[in-house]
Every structure is written in C-alpha cells, then in structure tokens.
Amino acid sequence: MTAHRKNTARNHPAWWAFALHRLSGLTLVLFLPVHLFVLSRALEDGNQLDHFLTWADTPVVKLAETALVVLFAAHMTGGIRLLAVEFLPWQDRQKTFIAVGVGVALATGLVFLLSAFSGGA
Amino acid sequence: MTDISDQYQLTVNIWRGNSDGAYQTFEVPVRDSQTVLDVVTWIQRHLDPDLTYRYACRVGMCGTCAMTVQGKPKWTCRTRIGTVVENNELTLGPLRNLPVIKDLATDMVPFFDKWAEAGAQFVPGDQVPEQMAAVAPDSRARRAADVAIECIGCGVCYAACDTVAWREDYLGPAALNRVWTLVNDERDGDRDGHLRKVAGESGCLSCHSHQSCAELCPKHLNPTASIAGLKRKSFLLALVGRS
Amino acid sequence: MTQRQERLLYVLQRLSALVLAPLVILHIGVMIVAVQGGLNTAEMLARTQSSTFWPVIYATFFVVAGVHGCIGLRNILTETTELPARSVNRISGGLLILILVFGFETVRAIA
Numbered sequence: 001m002t003a004h005r006k007n008t009a010r011n012h013p014a015w016w017a018f019a020l021h022r023l024s025g026l027t028l029v030l031f032l033p034v035h036l037f038v039l040s041r042a043l044e045d046g047n048q049l050d051h052f053l054t055w056a057d058t059p060v061v062k063l064a065e066t067a068l069v070v071l072f073a074a075h076m077t078g079g080i081r082l083l084a085v086e087f088l089p090w091q092d093r094q095k096t097f098i099a100v101g102v103g104v105a106l107a108t109g110l111v112f113l114l115s116a117f118s119g120g121a
Numbered sequence: 122m123t124d125i126s127d128q129y130q131l132t133v134n135i136w137r138g139n140s141d142g143a144y145q146t147f148e149v150p151v152r153d154s155q156t157v158l159d160v161v162t163w164i165q166r167h168l169d170p171d172l173t174y175r176y177a178c179r180v181g182m183c184g185t186c187a188m189t190v191q192g193k194p195k196w197t198c199r200t201r202i203g204t205v206v207e208n209n210e211l212t213l214g215p216l217r218n219l220p221v222i223k224d225l226a227t228d229m230v231p232f233f234d235k236w237a238e239a240g241a242q243f244v245p246g247d248q249v250p251e252q253m254a255a256v257a258p259d260s261r262a263r264r265a266a267d268v269a270i271e272c273i274g275c276g277v278c279y280a281a282c283d284t285v286a287w288r289e290d291y292l293g294p295a296a297l298n299r300v301w302t303l304v305n306d307e308r309d310g311d312r313d314g315h316l317r318k319v320a321g322e323s324g325c326l327s328c329h330s331h332q333s334c335a336e337l338c339p340k341h342l343n344p345t346a347s348i349a350g351l352k353r354k355s356f357l358l359a360l361v362g363r364s
Numbered sequence: 365m366t367q368r369q370e371r372l373l374y375v376l377q378r379l380s381a382l383v384l385a386p387l388v389i390l391h392i393g394v395m396i397v398a399v400q401g402g403l404n405t406a407e408m409l410a411r412t413q414s415s416t417f418w419p420v421i422y423a424t425f426f427v428v429a430g431v432h433g434c435i436g437l438r439n440i441l442t443e444t445t446e447l448p449a450r451s452v453n454r455i456s457g458g459l460l461i462l463i464l465v466f467g468f469e470t471v472r473a474i475a
Contacts, residue, residue: 005212008192009281014332014345022329026440029433033459036426036466040473049405057402065399069392076388079381085330086378087353090346094332108392116399287443321367326374327439356378359371 017098021078024071031068062116070109077101128152131206133160135172136214139221144212145169153203158186161197161213161225174225184275184339188225189214194280196339216280232276232293239296240318243303246310254308266305269298269347271340278334278344290323294334294344297325301347304354313363316354325351365449373435380432387425412474419475426467434460 010016041048081097091097131151134144147164158176165172176186181199188197191205194216205211219227236242256263278294279285285293303315319325325348334344357363365373398408412418438456441447447455 005214006192007217009194009217009333009337010283010331012332012336014330014336015283018329018331022440025433025436029437029459032426032429032433033462033466036463036470040466040469053403053405069395072388073392076385080385082330083378083381083385085345086349087356090343090349112392112396112399115396118400284443317367320371322365322370326370352374355371356375359368359375 013095013098017078017081017101020074020102021082024075024078027068027071028075059117062113065116066109066113069112070105073108074102074105077104125152127154130209131160131202132210133164134210134212135161135164135224136221137172137224139223142221142224144214151202153201153206155202157188157190157195157197157200157202157205157211157213160202160211161188172225173223181339182273184273184277187216187275187277187280189216189280194277194337196275196277199339216276218280218282218285219276227276229276232279232295233274235292236274236296236299238318239292239300239324240315241296241299241303243306244309244311244314246308256307260307262305262307265350266302269302269342269344272298272342273340275339278338278342281333281337283331283333284327284329288323288327291327292319292324294328294348297328297351298342298344298347300324301350304351316351316358319351320355320358325355328352365453373438376431377435380428380435383424383428384432387421387428390421391425409474416475419471422474423467423471426463426470430460430463430467434463 038052039049041052078098078101081094081101084091084097085094128150129152131149133147133149135147136142137145147168149160149164149168151160158179161172161174162176165174174186174188176198177183179186179198181196184196186197187194189195190197190200191207191212197213202211213225215221215225215227219229219231222228258264258267272295274295276295278298282291282294284291297319300315300319303309304312306312309315328345328348330345330349332343332345335342335346338344394411398411412422434456437459438452441452441455442449445452
C-alpha cells in the first residue's frame with residue numbers, strides 16, 4: 001500500500017475545471033481525425049457520406065453528438081478562462097468564471113440537442 | 122479542574138515505515154479543540170515512542186509540522202481535530218511528492234534542491250550600492266512581490282501539486298513563487314536570468330493552474346497567480362527575445 | 365527539446381487557442397443551424413461551396429486545431445504515461461500528420 005490513501009487535495013472547483021479541460025481536450029483531439037476522415041468521404045463518393053449521415057440519424061447518435069458539443073463548448077469556455085488567467089491580471093473569482101463556463105457549455109449543448117431533434121429549420 | 126466531558130475516543134490511522142510501509146491504527150482520547158499535532162504527540166508519548174514526526178514552533182509560524190491530514194497537506198499545529206474528523210476516524214500520512222524517511226517525516230532535500238535549481242535566491246548587483254534602494258511600496262512590481270513574499274518554504278503547496286507528482290523535473294509552486302518575487306525585485310542584479318531559469322517546461326510553462334497550491338497554502342499565498350505572471354513574461358521572452 | 369523550443373510550443377498553444385475560440389463559436393453555431401431537419405451532404409456542400417470563405421475557414425480550423433490538440437496531447441502523454449520524450453513527440457507528431465492529411469482531404473471535398 002502506498003503512504004497515501006485518497007488524495008482529497010483535488011476536491012475543489014479549479015481542479016475539476018482542469019480535469020474537464022483535459023478530458024474534453026483528449027476526447028476532441030482523438031475525435032478530430034475520425035471526424036475529418038468521415039467528412040472527406042463527401043468527395044470520394046457523395047453517397048458514402050450520406051449513407052453514414054442516414055445511419056447516424058438516430059437518437060443515440062444525436063445524444064452522443066450533443067455530448068461532444070458540450071465537451072467542445074466546455075473546453076472552449078475553460079480555455080478562455082485560462083487565457084485570461086495567463087494573460088490578464090489575476091482575478092480571485094475563478095470559481096465564478098468556472099461556473100459560468102460550465103453553464104454556457106450546458107446551455108449550448110441544450111440548444112444543439114433541441115435543434116438535433118427538431119423537424120426543420 | 123479541567124472538564125473532560127467533551128473528550129471522546131478517536132480512531133487514528135498513521136502511516137508507519139518508509140514508502141514501503143503500512144497504516145497503524147491507534148485509539149486516542151481527544152477533544153475537538155485539540156490540534157492534530159497534539160494527538161500525534163500524545164500517541165508518541167503514551168502509546169508508541171517509536172513514532173517519528175516533526176514539529177518546532179507548534180504555533181503556526183515555522184511550517185515544520187506539515188503532514189497529510191485526511192488526504193490534504195496541512196500544518197498539524199493549526200488543524201483542529203473537530204474540523205477534520207470523519208466517521209470518528211482520522212488518517213495521517215507524510216507529505217506527498219517527497220521521499221519518506223520514516224512514518225510522518227519526509228526528506229525535504231528534493232524540495233530545497235529544486236528551490237536552488239530554480240535560482241530562487243536574491244542575486245546582488247555587481248557593486249555594493251552607495252545608498253539604500255528607495256523602493257516605492259506601491260509600485261506595481263513591488264505590490265506583486267509583496268503579495269507573494271511571505272512563503273516560509275513549508276512544502277504544503279509542493280505536496281498538493283499534481284504537476285509535481287506527474288513531472289519529475291517540475292520545479293514546483295514554492296520555488297516558482299519565490300522566483301516571481303525576485304523577477305519583480307528592482308534591487309535584484311539578474312532579473313532576466315531569474316526568468317530564463319524558469320521559462321521552460323520544468324518551470325512555469327507546465328503549471329496547469331489547478332490552484333491546489335493556493336487552496337491549501339497556510340499563509341494564503343497564490344503560487345498559481347505568481348506562475349501566471351512568470352508565464353506572461355515567458356511569452357514576451359519567446360516573442361521578442363527579452364521580458 | 366531545448367528551453368527555447370519548449371517556449372515556442374507554449375506560445376503556439378496559446379496563440380492557437382486565441383484563433384480557435386471564434387472558430388469554435390462559429391462552427392457550433394453553424395452546426396446548430398445545419399442539424400435542424402437532419403444532416404445531408406447536398407445541404408452541406410451547398411453551404412461550403414457557396415463562397416471561398418468556408419474552405420478558408422475550415423482549412424484554418426483544422427490546421428490550428430490539429431496543432432493545438434497535439435501539443436495538448438503531448439502534455440497528457442508526458443504527464444500520465446512513462447513513455448520516453450521521443451515516443452511522446454512521435455505519437456503527437458503522428459496524430460498531427462493524420463489530422464493534416466484528413467483535413468486537407470476534407471477541405472478538398474467541400475470546396
């Protein structure tokens with residue numbers, strides 16, 4: 001057994017914000033080449049992409065897409081907060097910024113979800 | 122006569138041995154108003170004289186008694202039993218991120234070696250100045266240095282920092298915080314040199330702004346903010362060749 | 365890697381972040397509109413082929429996102445694995461090449 005049981009020094013918002021930023025970033029950077037590969041099929045054979053899009057037109061996929069959008073938006077809002085930390089004078093209310101960032105990300109996801117399940121523009 | 126009606130039995134798990142050891146459990150009579158250091162001392166005096174731990178001032182000034190308390194690095198002389206007990210149990214271990222000598226005592230040498238490696242000490246100018254430096258206390262640089270200057274090198278931030286745990290050569294929040302005060306010290310003879318020593322991945326660039334250091338610093342310092350300042354200067358250094 | 369190169373990676377990471385923020389907002393906005401009524405290739409191509417704006421935007425997007433993401437991946441690999449630095453750099457660089465190749469193919473497909 002190691003000298004340390006659970007590490008409770010991580011039990012605070014700024015650490016959770018880091019964890020979210022890192023997990024979302026990892027997910028996105030692994031998703032990106034797949035995403036680009038699928039889209040590039042639009043040239044090779046337009047039907048191939050359409051075939052995939054039809055296959056992907058299910059509630060489960062739409063939920064997964066929504067999750068990606070939330071992660072995407074959260075990574076961005078968290079990233080903007082970090083750019084502010086690193087380039088602008090220090091602000092003590094980091095917890096507020098973190099909360100706002102998560103809120104914006106969830107709201108964005110919700111808008112996407114509603115759009116994905118809506119019949120037409 | 123001392124009223125001990127608020128005394129109760131507490132289960133205390135303490136790490137014994139070096140990095141390859143185990144927790145040992147003691148039953149200790151405690152009061153909520155006592156400090157964790159009181160409890161450790163009681164165990165060493167009444168139950169096991171072999172228990173190894175450190176303290177000095179016992180009044181929250183020296184930082185020697187820092188240990189891992191319920192998973193967080195803290196000064197045990199400034200931590201009351203009542204605020205940390207959970208399910209009638211208290212778990213104590215040595216500080217994280219440092220080699221364990223025995224039980225609750227860690228080898229602080231790596232911490233101070235990194236302090237030296239970061240160049241975190243004042244560099245005098247070439248010549249002895251003729252007069253005392255007239256440093257305006259409200260200048261931006263002095264205010265930035267003053268906010269970070271009270272570090273006493275206790276190692277709590279170093280123990281709390283995950284980047285220290287994940288990167289062997291990461292200099293750590295305390296050393297970098299001290300460098301920030303020197304970069305802002307107009308009396309220092311090599312402010313540029315101070316920045317260059319830490320403007321890399323072993324230095325300020327690897328900080329991920331977790332802020333565990335700021336959350337747990339017993340003197341309420343903010344190494345994250347200091348390191349952010351070093352990052353700003355590193356950015357300028359990269360773009361224009363000087364800060 | 366020299367300290368200077370480390371600083372360069374850091375600068376690229378932050379500058380790419382600055383460029384990406386508005387592009388991400390744009391992309392999510394476009395997708396929220398596009399996803400209504402379902403996605404199909406013809407609709408997408410009608411949009412992306414309507415002006416050189418879109419190919420330029422998306423070309424910039426994939427290049428900058430690839431650089432940003434792979435520098436980030438490099439950090440993650442360094443901090444969470446025991447892989448030597450050379451392997452970390454090769455994996456990160458390899459993924460960047462993959463992203464650049466597929467990204468180029470995509471922009472070619474939609475322009």
